[in-house]
Amino acid sequence: MSGYLITLGTIIAINAIVACGLNVIVGFAGQISLGHAAFFGIGAYTAALLATQAGLSFWAALPCVLGMSAFIGLLLGVPSLRVREDFLAITTIGINFIVEAIFNNFEFFGGALGIGGIPRVGMFGLKLRGTEFLVLCLFFLVVVMVVCWWLTRCWAGLACFALREEETAAASVGISPVRFKLLAFVLGTCMAGLGGALYAHFMRFIAASDFAFPLSVSLLSMVVVGGMGTLWGPILGACIIGVLPEVFRPLVDYRILFYTMLLLLMIRFQPGGLLGENSAARRVLAKMRPGGRS
Amino acid sequence: MNRPLLEITGLSKHFGGLRAVDGVSFDIRRGEILGLLGPNGAGKTVCFNLISGVYKPTAGQISFDGQRTDGLAPHVIAGLGIGRTFQIVKPFAHLTVLENVLAARGIAHYRHLPKIWSSWKTSAERREALSLLERVGLSELADRLAGLLPLGNLRRLEIARALAVARTLLLLDESFSGLRHEEITQIEALIRSIRADGLTVLLIEHNMRVAMGLCDRLIVLDHGRKLAEGRPAEVRASEAVIEAYLGRKGSAHAA
Numbered sequence: 210m211s212g213y214l215i216t217l218g219t220i221i222a223i224n225a226i227v228a229c230g231l232n233v234i235v236g237f238a239g240q241i242s243l244g245h246a247a248f249f250g251i252g253a254y255t256a257a258l259l260a261t262q263a264g265l266s267f268w269a270a271l272p273c274v275l276g277m278s279a280f281i282g283l284l285l286g287v288p289s290l291r292v293r294e295d296f297l298a299i300t301t302i303g304i305n306f307i308v309e310a311i312f313n314n315f316e317f318f319g320g321a322l323g324i325g326g327i328p329r330v331g332m333f334g335l336k337l338r339g340t341e342f343l344v345l346c347l348f349f350l351v352v353v354m355v356v357c358w359w360l361t362r363c364w365a366g367l368a369c370f371a372l373r374e375e376e377t378a379a380a381s382v383g384i385s386p387v388r389f390k391l392l393a394f395v396l397g398t399c400m401a402g403l404g405g406a407l408y409a410h411f412m413r414f415i416a417a418s419d420f421a422f423p424l425s426v427s428l429l430s431m432v433v434v435g436g437m438g439t440l441w442g443p444i445l446g447a448c449i450i451g452v453l454p455e456v457f458r459p460l461v462d463y464r465i466l467f468y469t470m471l472l473l474l475m476i477r478f479q480p481g482g483l484l485g486e487n488s489a490a491r492r493v494l495a496k497m498r499p500g501g502r503s
Numbered sequence: 504m505n506r507p508l509l510e511i512t513g514l515s516k517h518f519g520g521l522r523a524v525d526g527v528s529f530d531i532r533r534g535e536i537l538g539l540l541g542p543n544g545a546g547k548t549v550c551f552n553l554i555s556g557v558y559k560p561t562a563g564q565i566s567f568d569g570q571r572t573d574g575l576a577p578h579v580i581a582g583l584g585i586g587r588t589f590q591i592v593k594p595f596a597h598l599t600v601l602e603n604v605l606a607a608r609g610i611a612h613y614r615h616l617p618k619i620w621s622s623w624k625t626s627a628e629r630r631e632a633l634s635l636l637e638r639v640g641l642s643e644l645a646d647r648l649a650g651l652l653p654l655g656n657l658r659r660l661e662i663a664r665a666l667a668v669a670r671t672l673l674l675l676d677e678s679f680s681g682l683r684h685e686e687i688t689q690i691e692a693l694i695r696s697i698r699a700d701g702l703t704v705l706l707i708e709h710n711m712r713v714a715m716g717l718c719d720r721l722i723v724l725d726h727g728r729k730l731a732e733g734r735p736a737e738v739r740a741s742e743a744v745i746e747a748y749l750g751r752k753g754s755a756h757a758a
Contacts, residue, residue: 364612365619371606374595380577381555381587382668383610438597486597486648 215339219411221451222346223404228431228443229353230400235429236438237366238393239373240289244301245428247285247308248398250420252278252405254312257324257415267330267410271403278402279395286394290387305422312417323416330410346407350444353400358440360396369393373438434475436482445483506569508533508672508703509554514563514573515727516549523549525727526563531672536694536704538718540711540738542747545724547707548590551676554705555587556580567672581610586669588661590676590707596650600641603649603660604632607667632667639663639693655686662693673697675706679713691717711748715739723747 231245255277259270288300312318319325329336330345337345360366368389371379376386409415427450435446453471457464479488507530516524524546531537539547552558554565556577565573572580586607595603605623608631612618636642639659644652649660658678665673675694679687687710694717698704708714714721715735723731723738725747731738738744 359620362622362624363620364609364623367602367606367609367623368613368619370598370602371595374597375593377557377577378589378593378595378664379606380557381581381589382607382664383578383581383613384606385576385578385613388613 212339215343217451217455219343219346221447222343222350223407223411224428224431224451225444225447226346226350226353226407227401227404228428228435228447229350229357230397230404231428232397232432232437232439232443233357233360233369233400234393234397235432236436236442237360237373238369238390240390240393241294241298242301242397243298243422243425243429244285244303244305244308245397245401246420246422246424247305248278248282248401249405249408249424249428250308250312250417251281251398252402253409253415253420254318254324254405255402256406257327257409258318260327260410261324267328267406268332271406274402274406275399278398278405282395282398283391286391286398289390289394302422302425305420305425309417309421312420318417321417323414324409325414327409327413327415329413342411346411349403349407353403354440354444356396356400361440365389365392370438430472433482434471436484436488439482439484442482442484449483507531508568509705510564510566511554512564512566514550514553514565515561516546516553516558517561522727524553524560524724527724527727527729528563529722529729529732531703531705532720533703534698534701535719536698536706536717538714538721539705539707539724540709540714540721541724541730544726546727547724548676549727550724551587551674551705551707554580555585555674578613581668582614584668584670585672585674586665586667587674588658588665588676588678590680592654592657592661594649594652594657594660596648598649599646600636600649600652600660601629601632601645604635604663604667605629607664608632608635610668635663635666638666638696640689654681655683658682658690662690666697669702671703673702673704675704677707677709679708679710687713 227245227249231242234240234242252274255274256270259265259273260267285304289297292300313321329338330342368384371384372386372389380386431446431450432443434449435444436442454464457467460467479485481488483490509531512528514524514527527550539550541547549558553560556575556579560573563573564571567583567585572583595606598606605628608628609623612621633642633645636645639662641656641659641663644656652660662678678690691713694704718735720733721735721738722729723744730743730747731741
């Protein structure tokens with residue numbers, strides 16, 4: 210495989226991990242978030258600082274990265290308990306800008322220069338690069354998907370689904386909105402943090418602008434295009450949003466036009482996403498598998 | 504044992520200047536079907552929301568089985584075994600009918616951190632949920648999306664969901680409204696069988712005929728205050744109730 214394809218594949222795999230995390234928050238628990246890039250950044254900066262300042266390996270730092278993401282997810286998940294829908298969207302946008310500004314303006318986080326010299330991930334005494342690193346990312350993507358899959362089958366996940374559908378009714382059957390919203394936030398931000406750590410060790414140089422608001426928007430687009438609340442939707446969305454800029458490279462001036470048209474067509478014809486309920490893809494799948502309901 | 508299941512004392516809920524519920528006191532006795540009646544805006548649903556914890560009372564007390572429950576969160580009150588339905592139905596629209604009931608059966612798991620990670624897709628859970636659906640007559644629609652059901656079936660689904668939660672007390676908020684005559688008869692029979700199983704039922708009802716036939720006792724509210732209380736025959740004969748529903752005798756303005 211050419212280096213170009215491996216790089217593209219690695220970025221898509223990392224984005225898919227982060228989009229899966231966003232899907233837990235938005236698709237499973239129904240809490241809109243337009244600040245997911247902030248948590249991706251928090252994971253990346255934690256991993257980068259632990260690697261360059263504390264000299265920890267990727268593996269030793271990983272529990273700290275996840276712990277930090279979970280803690281900040283918990284902290285910033287609290288606004289979601291107070292505000293809903295449009296207001297939650299605005300609050301999460303605010304969180305994104307604040308986190309980016311902190312990375313950009315504090316010397317501790319490298320300021321505008323960012324953090325460079327992040328080592329490659331080592332495993333069994335060799336440094337992972339190219340295909341090996343892609344395999345590592347795919348391994349973590351599988352882990353994240355298994356967690357998401359289990360979430361669709363366990364009581365915690367069902368509680369999140371119920372909250373997404375009807376909060377008052379969910380509370381009336383014993384589901385604590387506080388507990389399960391925070392749970393979704395923590396799981397989602399942990400996945401974003403994991404993606405961030407992989408990103409930092411892949412790029413080996415990070416800056417605040419890597420985790421700005423437009424990334425949050427494209428992460429949300431991945432989830433929406435693929436199918437909110439579905440298992441495979443975020444993966445498909447990450448592939449589509451990852452590949453499109455490459456396909457449309459010759460049309461660079463018209464790219465935004467194509468995106469806009471794509472988004473409008475999605476909203477008009479497949480509002481549940483490509484893999485959502487009643488989507489064309491799902492109907493075809495149902496026909497191929499008689500009697501099966503997904 | 505003779506203590507009432509639920510004791511409500513001096514319960515009030517004011518929204519700014521509006522006294523939606525104003526100093527209401529009544530008891531619910533174990534094993535009875537108690538009806539809450541009253542014209543529109545009398546404060547019946549507000550009463551329900553106070554009992555189930557959706558609202559916190561402005562004043563007054565609610566004791567369930569001797570334990571104060573006013574001010575507790577709705578999910579905590581559900582955990583005590585109090586299930587409720589909603590006047591404006593609130594199904595989990597994008598879940599199946601079966602999943603709606605399963606989400607309520609999760610009440611045994613939601614409070615214990617290790618248990619929330621166990622699977623709900625087991626045959627035992629499915630069986631239990633199906634038997635609840637069978638009881639309300641929805642087992643054939645188990646795999647339909649709840650959001651696609653007509654109102655009559657949604658009202659049954661809400662009862663099934665509340666039954667999964669209600670170990671002792673079931674609150675039904677206008678479970679008959681908008682239903683056809685046959686459906687009303689079926690749900691009346693269902694409520695009687697629920698009481699026969701040892702549950703206590705508090706229901707809000709608009710339809711006087713249904714309430715009179717079904718309930719052991721009635722409480723009539725008007726403008727947030729208790730107007731009358733007693734057996735259906737006593738309530739029907741009460742001057743105050745007739746006045747609230749039909750207007751004052753000989754007065755020019757009909758209510």
